[in-house]
Amino acid sequence: MTRKINWIAFVLGWSVALLIFFPILWMALTSNKTESEAYALRPGLLFHPTLESFRTVLSQSAYGHYAWNSVYVSVGATLLATTLSVPAAYAMAFHPGPRTSGILMWMMSTRMMPPVSTLIPTYLILAHLGLIDSRIALIGIYATMNLPITVWLVYSYFREIPHEILEAGRIEGLSPWGEIWHLLLPMSLPGLASSALLSLVLCWNEAFWSINLTSAKAGTLAVFIAGYSNPQGLFLAKLSAASILAIAPILVFGWAAQRQLVRGLTFGAVK
Amino acid sequence: MPSTVFEASRTADRRRVASVPFIAPSFVLLFASMIVPLVITLYFSVEHYNLLSANGPKFTGLNNYLYLVRDPAFVDAVVNSCLILASVLALTVVGGTLLAWLYDQTFPGSKVARLLVIAPFFVMPTVNALLWKNLLFHPLYGFLAFPLRLLHIGPIDWFGRFPLLAIIIILSWQWLPFAFLILLTSVQSMDAEQKEAALIDGAGPWTIFWHLILPHLKRPISVVIMVEAIFLLSAFAEILITTAGGPGTATTNLTFLVYSLGLLQFDIGLASAGGVVAVVFANIVALFLIRTASRNLNPPAAVPEEAEA
Numbered sequence: 001m002t003r004k005i006n007w008i009a010f011v012l013g014w015s016v017a018l019l020i021f022f023p024i025l026w027m028a029l030t031s032n033k034t035e036s037e038a039y040a041l042r043p044g045l046l047f048h049p050t051l052e053s054f055r056t057v058l059s060q061s062a063y064g065h066y067a068w069n070s071v072y073v074s075v076g077a078t079l080l081a082t083t084l085s086v087p088a089a090y091a092m093a094f095h096p097g098p099r100t101s102g103i104l105m106w107m108m109s110t111r112m113m114p115p116v117s118t119l120i121p122t123y124l125i126l127a128h129l130g131l132i133d134s135r136i137a138l139i140g141i142y143a144t145m146n147l148p149i150t151v152w153l154v155y156s157y158f159r160e161i162p163h164e165i166l167e168a169g170r171i172e173g174l175s176p177w178g179e180i181w182h183l184l185l186p187m188s189l190p191g192l193a194s195s196a197l198l199s200l201v202l203c204w205n206e207a208f209w210s211i212n213l214t215s216a217k218a219g220t221l222a223v224f225i226a227g228y229s230n231p232q233g234l235f236l237a238k239l240s241a242a243s244i245l246a247i248a249p250i251l252v253f254g255w256a257a258q259r260q261l262v263r264g265l266t267f268g269a270v271k
Numbered sequence: 272m273p274s275t276v277f278e279a280s281r282t283a284d285r286r287r288v289a290s291v292p293f294i295a296p297s298f299v300l301l302f303a304s305m306i307v308p309l310v311i312t313l314y315f316s317v318e319h320y321n322l323l324s325a326n327g328p329k330f331t332g333l334n335n336y337l338y339l340v341r342d343p344a345f346v347d348a349v350v351n352s353c354l355i356l357a358s359v360l361a362l363t364v365v366g367g368t369l370l371a372w373l374y375d376q377t378f379p380g381s382k383v384a385r386l387l388v389i390a391p392f393f394v395m396p397t398v399n400a401l402l403w404k405n406l407l408f409h410p411l412y413g414f415l416a417f418p419l420r421l422l423h424i425g426p427i428d429w430f431g432r433f434p435l436l437a438i439i440i441i442l443s444w445q446w447l448p449f450a451f452l453i454l455l456t457s458v459q460s461m462d463a464e465q466k467e468a469a470l471i472d473g474a475g476p477w478t479i480f481w482h483l484i485l486p487h488l489k490r491p492i493s494v495v496i497m498v499e500a501i502f503l504l505s506a507f508a509e510i511l512i513t514t515a516g517g518p519g520t521a522t523t524n525l526t527f528l529v530y531s532l533g534l535l536q537f538d539i540g541l542a543s544a545g546g547v548v549a550v551v552f553a554n555i556v557a558l559f560l561i562r563t564a565s566r567n568l569n570p571p572a573a574v575p576e577e578a579e580a
Contacts, residue, residue: 010378016370017384023444024390026414027402039412041420084297091293103294110305114505114553116526117546118308120315120533125308144304147297176288205395207508208526212534222508225397229404229512236412239405243398254393255386262456269494270453 024247031240038236053241062216063242066224070246073135073220074203077142078196084143085150086192090180092151093158094166104155108267111148115208126213135218141209146199149264153198156268157191158184197253198260204250221246309550315543322537335544345545347520348528352552355439355524356503360496362443367450367495368488372480374451375458385455392448396508403441404430404513434514434521441509446502450495457491458484504553525549 018025030038032049057063092100122141123132131137161184169183185192207222214223225246228239254261262270316335320328339345374385394402407413410426419425429437461484469479507526510516516523516531523531529549533542 006376006378009373009376009381013373013376013378013381013384016373017387020444020447021387021390023402023407024394027406030406041411041417084300087293088297091288091290095288095290097290100290103298107297107301110301112501112553113305113309114501114526114546114549116505116507116529117312117550117553118305119529120539120542120546121308121311122304123534124539125311140300140304144300147301151297176293201393205393207396208505211397211508211511212530222395222397225395225401226508226512228401229397234405234412236405239401243402247394247398250395251390251393255389258389258452259456261392262453265449265498266453266491266494270457270491 027240028244030236031244033237035235035237053237057238057242066219066221069218070204070220073138074200076139077203078199080143081146081150081199082196085154088151089154089158092155107148107151133214133217142203146202150195150199152267153195153264157188194260197257198264201250201254201257312543312546315539316547318540320539335540339544344520348523348525352524358439359442359503363447363450364492366447367454370451371454371458374455389448389452391444399445400509400512430514438522442506446499453491453495454488461487
């Protein structure tokens with residue numbers, strides 16, 4: 001039996017999707033134009049596609065430097081947050097005490113604190129330590145930022161693992177750290193990977209701390225793009241090319257991390 | 272705090288495992304980089320302290336707060352924060368609900384269409400801001416200028432004439448996908464049989480929407496509102512890059528005001544007072560979110576309901 005195609009939903013669904021996606025599409029098109037085509041007063045879909053702007057951005061600007069910073073900081077912060085969250089989630093999921101849910105909720109509440117409330121002291125402390133515009137400082141801040149979400153996600157993965165499995169390990173003489181290393185990590189690897197993916201996406205796109213705390217040395221791609229807010233940004237094709245380069249990899253990651261995004265950002269309130 | 276409070280309860284594990292060494296690293300990091308600075312912010316907020324003045328910090332009581340409340344820029348910032356919050360929430364929640372309903376249907380390519388709809392959420396704020404400022408809203412070269420020229424309207428300087436509206440559009444474009452994704456997830460977790468039963472009973476799509484989907488979405492909608500509220504309150508890069516809070520204070524929100532007081536005017540005391548206000552503001556919202564989420568924290572432990580069904 002063939003199902004009838006819902007034509008209204010089809011037409012409406014695709015029109016709305018293209019409308020919402022249009023700004024990104026337009027940017028992608030502009031990135032393939034020459035500067036003069038990008039400036040045409042009658043924006044056309046007919047143009048001679050060229051990768052010239054991508055070549056210029058990649059060769060003339062410091063794109064590579066900032067991209068490397070983004071990778072370095074995002075991966076570093078994600079590794080740090082994941083490493084710290086696994087033992088915490090283990091203790092909370094398998095050895096809950098009277099204070100466990102209180103601590104978990106406290107951790108979640110720190111994620112809800114507006115970053116601007118700690119901006120001034122953080123800036124002054126880092127300046128005092130000579131850590132303004134350093135990747136280490138950004139890694140620490142991003143790890144803190146994502147820790148509550150990561151702990152929460154890992155905790156919810158661990159809770160799905162039956163206690164009996166750990167008990168079996170205990171009979172074999174495993175210590176708690178041994179249980180984590182030999183039993184939990186292999187079993188929850190897919191879960192850990194997906195929570196790491198979400199953390200990567202959030203770090204990559206973060207713009208408040210990176211703009212305020214870094215510039216030419218440790219700046220991430222968000223800072224690099226912010227640099228186009230001067231009149232240089234009116235080189236529309238180059239701006240578009242740089243932007244596409246900055247968002248394309250993480251867009252794919254983001255699509256892959258949808259489920260974790262829902263679970264992580266709502267702390268499991270929506271399933 | 273005695274370390275015994277972290278010890279395992281006997282129901283979960285016969286052995287007592289001290290949780291402290293497991294939780295401590297996370298706890299210490301969060302404490303050091305969130306709570307310590309927050310306490311310093313509180314301390315600075317009652318100090319007269321400007322980095323540009325030769326004098327060091329001096330206790331001034333609640334003067335920073337009093338000064339702040341009387342500052343027209345602060346009133347503007349609070350009003351703008353609320354306006355942005357209310358408009359973006361209204362647009363994204365209503366839009367997200369309708370989109371969730373639409374994309375709950377299956378049609379050729381519906382999965383790809385869904386991906387396109389959620390894409391804006393993964394665009395970093397600085398790209399988002401410049402994309403709208405230079406490629407879409409630019410009075411002459413922006414895409415929007417083209418149809419307006421055909422209609423003999425404009426050129427319109429969006430960020431000059433309708434600055435707050437422009438910011439609201441930008442933020443809504445970014446957060447609509449979030450609302451959509453959460454609400455779609457929730458709609459899809461609904462009992463399919465229930466929907467089909469309603470269809471068989473002859474219920475039209477509107478009836479299903481009003482009487483089945485909307486009641487089901489009550490809770491996820493409140494979650495969306497709270498999560499978005501927290502993030503929208505902290506909107507920063509989108510404002511810095513497009514309008515830098517202006518013209519005047521037309522697009523200055525609380526976050527931007529604290530930034531400009533602290534890092535542009537170096538008035539540490541005043542900026543810290545603003546930071547404290549921002550925390551209070553966010554906490555009121557967060558309280559509700561945590562409360563809703565906490566109901567899900569400890570679900571009745573593994574009740575084998577399915578086995579009986």
